Amino acid sequence: MISAAERVLVYYSGKGFTNLVSEWDDFELETRHDYIQFAFPTMESSSCLKTAPVLTETDVAAVRDNAIFVERQSRAYARMLKFYTAREHWRAGVPDHNHLRITRMIKSAKLFQNPGYADYVYHSIMALAFNPALRLKEESVPLVARTHWTEALKYGE
Secondary structure, eight states: OOOHHHHHHHHHHSHHHHIIIIIOOHHHHHHOOSSHHHHSOOSSOOSSOTTSOOOOHHHHHHHHTOHHHHHHHHHHHHHHHHHHHHOOGGGSSSOOHHHHHHHHHHHHHHHHSOTTHHHHHHHHHHHHHTOGGGTOOGGGSOHHHHHHHHHHTTTTO
């Protein structure tokens, strides 16, 4: 049986990664629900994708030690931040599946990127959520989502 770590590394070495960072447009990123769990893996199951990898401590160590994964995942973060910059519906003041995606992204950054990267993702998202130039206020993202994002900064500690 293939491990969760191997499944994530296969994703990042093939078409999954290529689709995410260079093939799919924003519409595709928004409507697909079968990639986020592979792009930003955690030690938690997904309610959306039952076949998503659920990493063990051993899996996390194996994936974290893979330099290609770490570099490519940082490119996946850049793509998703570009997506959230361009799309506004997740800032409409109502619960949205993108809020769960962002939580997963922050948790995955805690597991695999350098120590400050999760903070970078969190602050980038918060800056987008409360952009005064767009007249966005705290209510642009529900409190429950913001709470999940803050808690995600402690993931794995």
